[in-house]
Amino acid sequence: MAFDEWLNALGPGRRIKQPFRSNEIDVEARDTDPPVLEHVEIAYRGWDGPKGEHKDSMGKYSACVYPLDNEEPVRSCNEVEVAKLLRAHLGYEAFFLTTFHIPGPWRPWTIPERNAPRWLRGLDDKIHKHPYGLTDRGGMPDVVAWDPAASEPLTMAVFVECKKPREKIRKSQEQWFAAALALGIRPEACTVAIRTAP
Secondary structure, three states, X not given: OOOOOHXXXXXXXXXXXXXXXXXXXXXXXXXOOOOEEEEEEEEOOEOOOOOOOHHHHOOOHHHOEOOOOOOOOOOEOHHHHHHHHXXXXXXXXXXXXXOOOOOHHHHHHEEEHHHOOHHHHHHHHHHHHOOOOOOOOOOXXXXXXXXXXXXXXXXHOXXXXXXXXXXXXXXXXXXXXXXXXXXXXXXXXXXXXXXXXX
């Protein structure tokens, strides 16, 4: 798979390359410039069904959406839909990685970060030890996808941070990507999926 082609899996939405910059980091405090990543817009119909309880949607509530493919789960989110797109169009393993309680309907596309593949946990450990990296845990992108047939999955992995329009970028998120790129992850393998309305 060519890294300049995999973004097609996320659909035809507007794309723009721009700095992945957190306002939590002062200009003088940065070890490096913010990473410049492709930002891709994905249009969803917003969820207008029952709000439900926190455990039903990880507390996303208004951030929930209807699925792009009209399949399960009926109430979805940007992260689950990105994992579904990458599986469907690339044939990759793809998961929404989280530290929160996973709603039952989202489990086929979601795993706890602690259950991430060994190679991904190894990368995360290196990132946290890198000078550009984080002083605490966190920062891993929402969705990671990889070729299950690859002998070295990291060489073909792609990393997607999911955001809503104008959502703030956390310090840990900028630092994670900055360290990942410094460790040899290609910028073309990283993107930001922006949830928009149709």
